[in-house]
Amino acid sequence: MIIDCHTHLEFYPDKKFGAQEIVASMKKAKIKKALVYAGEMFNCANEKLLCESSLFKGILFPIASISPLSQNRSTPEQIEEWLAGKKIYGLKFYTGYEHFYPSDKILRPYLNLLEKYNQPAIFHSGDTWNQAKDAKLKYAHPLIFDDLASDLPNLKIVIAHFGNPWAKDAAEVSYKNKNVYIDCSGLVYDSVKPQDKILLKRLFSDYLLFGGSTDKLLFGTDWNLCDQKGYVGYINRLQLTKKEKENIFYKTAQSLFNLYD
Numbered sequence: 001m002i003i004d005c006h007t008h009l010e011f012y013p014d015k016k017f018g019a020q021e022i023v024a025s026m027k028k029a030k031i032k033k034a035l036v037y038a039g040e041m042f043n044c045a046n047e048k049l050l051c052e053s054s055l056f057k058g059i060l061f062p063i064a065s066i067s068p069l070s071q072n073r074s075t076p077e078q079i080e081e082w083l084a085g086k087k088i089y090g091l092k093f094y095t096g097y098e099h100f101y102p103s104d105k106i107l108r109p110y111l112n113l114l115e116k117y118n119q120p121a122i123f124h125s126g127d128t129w130n131q132a133k134d135a136k137l138k139y140a141h142p143l144i145f146d147d148l149a150s151d152l153p154n155l156k157i158v159i160a161h162f163g164n165p166w167a168k169d170a171a172e173v174s175y176k177n178k179n180v181y182i183d184c185s186g187l188v189y190d191s192v193k194p195q196d197k198i199l200l201k202r203l204f205s206d207y208l209l210f211g212g213s214t215d216k217l218l219f220g221t222d223w224n225l226c227d228q229k230g231y232v233g234y235i236n237r238l239q240l241t242k243k244e245k246e247n248i249f250y251k252t253a254q255s256l257f258n259l260y261d
């Protein structure tokens, strides 16, 4: 079984990457379930995400997004209703793109709800897409998640993208804090090319060498940025044991996002 822990639905006037499109891609890649993220930068509001993913219950699992500096952000009351009703399975934050630190007090009501309902906070980390307006790396370095992980030890945190290129730092934050997980999404654009294989191999080996564990590593692609089938193929070819691959591909995701039912 394969669960893709990191995908985005995107809606623009001239094109869309919605529920139908991701499910078609998942079929080709033999991916059974996917966590699908909302995000202002992808023109996908939380309500739109919920509406789209409701077409594929048991296959698509929504992750709402909070842009704390935006007037349009969902209220904590709304988020609690969705968490309590199992309409959402976590929250995604775009710190580097939207300029806030994860320990900012404005996030606390939302993070406390995630603790209460035992669902994770997922943070974009590392490289920020250089065409996005005003993205700032100081809000995206993996080390900034250590404060939050220490202050809220019962909050489950995912540092996305290995914190690329700072996989060593991401590994250390995860090694030190039992509540910090890492995902390996978003390291490749389109298909996996020869130069991507060098980067992926290096990030995986840095992560594992500096204390990162395959027990807390999640498979994710960052679809529609990357071809899911190619990404699955690449991970399958890594020199990992069967047990390690099972953890990465689905076991850790099942327990982290409470996907058993």
Ligand SMILES: [Zn+2]
Pocket (backbone or CB within 6 Å): 006, 007, 008, 186, 222
């Ligand atoms: Zn992403």
